[in-house]
Amino acid sequence: xxxxxxxxxxxxxxxxxxxxxxxxxxxxxxxxxxxxxxxxxxxxxxxxxxxxxxxxxxxxxxxxxxxxxxxxxxxxxxxxxxxxxxxxxxxxxxxxxxxxxxxxxxxxxxxxxxxxxxxxxxxxxxxxxxxxxxxxxxxxxxxxxxxxxxxxxxxxxxxxxxxxxxxxxxxxxxxxxxxxxxxxxxxxxxxxxxxxxxxxxxxxxxxxxxxxxxxxxxxxxxxxxxxxxxxxxxxxxxxxxxxxxxxxxxxxxxxxxxxxxxxxxxxxxxxxxxxxxxxxxxxxxxxxxxxxxxxxxxxxxxxxxxxxxxxxxxxxxxxxxxxxxxxxxxxxxx
Amino acid sequence: xxxxxxxxxxxxxxxxxxxxxxxxxxxxxxxxxxxxxxxxxxxxxxxxxxxxxxxxxxxxxxxxxxxxxxxxxxxxxxxxxxxxxxxxxxxxxxxxxxxxxxxxxxxxxxxxxxxxxxxxxxxxxxxxxxxxxxxxxxxxxxxxxxxxxxxxxxxxxxxxxxxxxxxxxxxxxxxxxxxxxxxxxxxxxxxxxxxxxxxxxxxxxxxxxxxxxxxxxxxxxxxxxxxxxxxxxxxxxxxxxxxxxxxxxxxxxxxxxxxxxxxxxxxxxxxxxxxxxxxxxxxxxxxxxxxxxxxxxxxxxxxxxxxxxxxxxxxxxxxxxxxxxxxxxxxxxxxxxxxxx
Numbered sequence: 001x002x003x004x005x006x007x008x009x010x011x012x013x014x015x016x017x018x019x020x021x022x023x024x025x026x027x028x029x030x031x032x033x034x035x036x037x038x039x040x041x042x043x044x045x046x047x048x049x050x051x052x053x054x055x056x057x058x059x060x061x062x063x064x065x066x067x068x069x070x071x072x073x074x075x076x077x078x079x080x081x082x083x084x085x086x087x088x089x090x091x092x093x094x095x096x097x098x099x100x101x102x103x104x105x106x107x108x109x110x111x112x113x114x115x116x117x118x119x120x121x122x123x124x125x126x127x128x129x130x131x132x133x134x135x136x137x138x139x140x141x142x143x144x145x146x147x148x149x150x151x152x153x154x155x156x157x158x159x160x161x162x163x164x165x166x167x168x169x170x171x172x173x174x175x176x177x178x179x180x181x182x183x184x185x186x187x188x189x190x191x192x193x194x195x196x197x198x199x200x201x202x203x204x205x206x207x208x209x210x211x212x213x214x215x216x217x218x219x220x221x222x223x224x225x226x227x228x229x230x231x232x233x234x235x236x237x238x239x240x241x242x243x244x245x246x247x248x249x250x251x252x253x254x255x256x257x258x259x260x261x262x263x264x265x266x267x268x269x270x271x272x273x274x275x276x277x278x279x280x281x282x283x284x285x286x287x288x289x290x291x292x293x294x295x296x297x298x299x300x301x302x303x304x305x306x307x308x309x310x311x312x313x314x315x316x317x318x319x320x321x322x323x324x325x326x327x328x329x330x331x332x333x334x
Numbered sequence: 335x336x337x338x339x340x341x342x343x344x345x346x347x348x349x350x351x352x353x354x355x356x357x358x359x360x361x362x363x364x365x366x367x368x369x370x371x372x373x374x375x376x377x378x379x380x381x382x383x384x385x386x387x388x389x390x391x392x393x394x395x396x397x398x399x400x401x402x403x404x405x406x407x408x409x410x411x412x413x414x415x416x417x418x419x420x421x422x423x424x425x426x427x428x429x430x431x432x433x434x435x436x437x438x439x440x441x442x443x444x445x446x447x448x449x450x451x452x453x454x455x456x457x458x459x460x461x462x463x464x465x466x467x468x469x470x471x472x473x474x475x476x477x478x479x480x481x482x483x484x485x486x487x488x489x490x491x492x493x494x495x496x497x498x499x500x501x502x503x504x505x506x507x508x509x510x511x512x513x514x515x516x517x518x519x520x521x522x523x524x525x526x527x528x529x530x531x532x533x534x535x536x537x538x539x540x541x542x543x544x545x546x547x548x549x550x551x552x553x554x555x556x557x558x559x560x561x562x563x564x565x566x567x568x569x570x571x572x573x574x575x576x577x578x579x580x581x582x583x584x585x586x587x588x589x590x591x592x593x594x595x596x597x598x599x600x601x602x603x604x605x606x607x608x609x610x611x612x613x614x615x616x617x618x619x620x621x622x623x624x625x626x627x628x629x630x631x632x633x634x635x636x637x638x639x640x641x642x643x644x645x646x647x648x649x650x651x652x653x654x655x656x657x658x659x660x661x662x663x664x665x666x667x668x669x670x671x672x673x674x675x
Contacts, residue, residue, distance in 0.1 A: 039524035139612070153613045154388075183387035183551065185610040188595040192609060210525060213597030240601045254529035256558030258598055259581060265536065266558065268529035272494050 001204060002028040002172060007064035009046050018276045020046045022228040031198055033205045035219030037212060039273055043228040044208045048174050052091050053081045087117045090165035094177035096157035100149040106160045107145025113167045132163035136193055155186035169201055176208045191218050212255060216240055224248050227274055227284035234308035244310040244319055246289045249326060291322060340414055341375040342513055342545050343399060348372045348408035350398050366617050368394040370569035381546040383560030385553055389614050391569040396515045396549045400432045401425055430460055433506035437518035439498030443490040449501055450486035456508040475504040480534060496527035515547045520555060532558055553596050557581050565589045568617055568625040571644055575651035585647055585658040588626050632657055
């Protein structure tokens with residue numbers, strides 16, 4: 001449904017060009033939930049903002065190709081893009097107030113969206129708003145439509161934004177850290193809702209998050225990004241049961257376990273993510289990688305089989321050895 | 335660990351009210367009971383984790399514990415001394431012994447001062463040291479938290495989030511405190527950096543014999559760092575006990591729901607997630623009886639009228655529930671409100 005090919009996004013800055021997204025290609029199929037994981041600055045948000053045509057920075061240079069249902073989106077005039085955006089592809093953000101204006105009621109804002117993309121009466125649009133608020137689980141939707149954003153809690157605001165995103169039954173929903181600002185019990189409600197979307201509306205979802213737990217819970221496929229590139233991607237099962245990239249290992253090891261024995265120390269990744277202004281030569285993860293060797297001075301290509309790809313020069317044998325060693329290490333620590 | 339020694343810090347029925355609104359606002363003056371009768375003992379050398387959702391009063395409690403806030407009622411004893419009514423001057427010597435680490439390493443450091451000065455500030459404020467002593471101590475502190483002493487002349491913006499949190503920790507350690515209250519010390523950081531700071535806090539505790547109260551909303555972080563965990567809901571502690579026990583067999587239905595809601599990076603575990611309906615109620619107008627009853631799956635009539643007190647369950651566990659869950663997992667509790675994750 002969505003095909004992104006060789007996407008490159010860079011920004012001209014006074015310190016020289018910053019490449020935020022570097023040669024990223026991926027697909028999103030119908031009715032699929034794709035998790036995009038990475039830390040801040042990994043390019044996960046920027047790559048999907050490009051899909052939405054929401055990078056308006058005059059200093060941004062976007063190259064590559066983004067094909068949605070057979071139609072090239074890059075270079076499409078804003079006017080035509082607006083028909084796609086909102087109606088076909090919708091996006092929600094971490095902070096619901098990014099997409100809500102404080103001066104109109106929730107109902108007005110949802111109805112506006114409905115009226116923009118459909119030829120319906122105002123009354124019907126309002127009715128649709130109430131239906132949508134019901135669908136996302138806002139209690140007493142008839143009165144909630146007349147509330148202002150500040151009168152709702154964070155979780156309810158995020159639901160209202162999801163209702164707005166759903167107003168035109170988009171076939172693709174891009175959710176950028178939709179639960180990061182929410183409490184766990186509310187996060188659980190929103191994650192249920194996202195799964196319900198796929199079930200009831202048949203939407204595909206791209207879920208951008210830094211939380212491996214969230215991905216393990218809802219995604220079908222996962223791609224891990226580091227310093228603007230995809231370093232590993234695969235089915236959720238492959239990625240969590242048999243991760244291949246040392247960065248993915250590091251991410252998984254950094255999370256304190258919720259049950260079982262507690263490790264005395266967490267296995268952290270040494271160092272910190274590189275500045276995009278001064279990326280190391282070759283593999284950007286190299287300087288932080290415990291398995292770095294001379295070949296890592298070149299850029300590894302993303303390759304693999306059975307839909308499980310990784311960008312790493314480690315041989316399958318070396319990788320298997322390192323991974324089993326890691327499992328042993330975990331056992332020894334306990 | 336708490337056999338013979340006296341608690342380092344002890345709160346008895348500690349409450350903190352805030353007044354909101356004004357005579358001219360629609361509802362008039364209102365009182366928010368942000369912390370409502372909390373009793374908690376913190377023993378030397380241990381780490382107590384305070385966990386709960388936003389608005390549960392965990393940060394307010396943390397600030398009361400180091401007396402950054404005045405306490406509305408109740409007692410607060412530090413090394414046996416009741417400090418709950420102390421004024422600024424009386425608190426000064428005590429402030430040297432209890433320090434706070436804040437969440438946001440971007441907001442808690444003055445952007446116009448050099449890192450060396452920022453770390454030296456508490457040493458200057460609490461006097462008695464020569465410039466040479468201060469410089470030596472600042473270098474020592476930077477080494478202790480894993481910063482290079484040649485970064486002394488730099489400004490906070492030249493550091494990453496994790497490094498700034500290290501600066502905040504160095505500042506808190508400057509006066510060799512016994513107690514550190516850390517409010518969400520890792521929540522603003524990327525996952526790989528979080529683990530580094532969690533490890534740093536553990537190392538410092540081992541080396542310096544520190545006592546911690548760590549406040550976080552992230553249940554897996556709290557499990558990793560704390561010996562005992564206190565779960566808060568609407569201003570009160572609803573469950574308190576040895577961390578691994580609380581996580582293994584929560585006794586309060588809220589604790590159980592909270593833990594079950596955390597997404598776990600393990601695709602093999604099919605967990606029955608308890609999805610709580612609704613939001614945390616407003617502390618301005620808390621529900622009668624047990625404050626959790628409107629969201630509780632097991633609520634009975636008694637829960638709607640009578641507020642349960644925090645009472646011992648044995649094994650050091652305390653729980654504020656009329657019908658605490660027993661240690662054995664109860665399989666028959668599916669159905670209403672339970673979704674398969």
